[in-house]
Amino acid sequence: MVLKLLRYVMVALIMLLVFLASALIAMRYAIRGREVSVPALIGLTPSEADRVANASGVVLLVESRFYSPLPQGHIVSQMPVAGAHVRRGWRIMVAESLGPQRVSIPNVIGQSQHAADINITRRGLEIGSIATVRLPGSQSGTVLAQNPSPDNKEAASPKMSLLLSATDNAPFYVMPSFLGKPLENVSDSLERAGFKVGKIANVPGDAAQRGPGIILRQYPAAGQKVAAGTTINFDVSQ
Secondary structure (H helix, E strand, O other), X not given: OHHHHHHHHHHHHHHHHHHHHHHHHHHHHHHHHOEEEOOOOOOOOHHHHHHHHHHXXXXXXXXXXXXXXOOOOOEEEEEOOOOOEEEOOOEEEEEEEOOOOOEOOOOOOOOEHHHHXXXXXXXXXXXXXXXXXXXXXXXXXXXXXXXXXXXXXXXXXXXXXXXXXXXXXXXXXXXXXXXXXXXXXXXXXXXXXXXXXXXXXXXXXXXXXXXXXXXXXXEOOOOOEEEOOOEEEEEEEO
């Protein structure tokens, strides 16, 4: 009797498990049946995107508009992204492109870097790359060139690149004359002053009057303007 009762209980439990499994499978299929895949809308116009969204079972909502490289009136971003699974009727948030931003470029050539920065940023632009070059006679930190060019009204990028005159802090000296002096003494003095002794060429000289190692010619020549660290070459007597 007990065995027969246990058999009935086991059968009832098995039937209950089968029923629960069937219910879970049916529920899952029902939920999956209400899910749809989000379509790709970027690059479409709002009217095209609306038709694609409706055909896929979702709703299009233009949430914002901003400048971008895409042509004006095209979808530039979407959320959720294409390929995501959402419930049927889910809202897809998109942003519409206003096209590339067109700005008027100011003329900052000849201005200091600080003044150029003010004139650029107050127009909603940004400083891009900055390069420097040494230009004799120009004041350091002055704008020598710019890109885009001045008064360009069709610039799509909000960034301006500048070419500035470099700050030159190296001191300059007038080259003295070392002719007739012993190379050994001159070399020590030059190295202590921060200069470099370069090529030494031995040339025939009047050894009886001058002796060997006397400077006959120097490069750069006396009177020239030289910077600290300049390499100086000599011709000396044999």
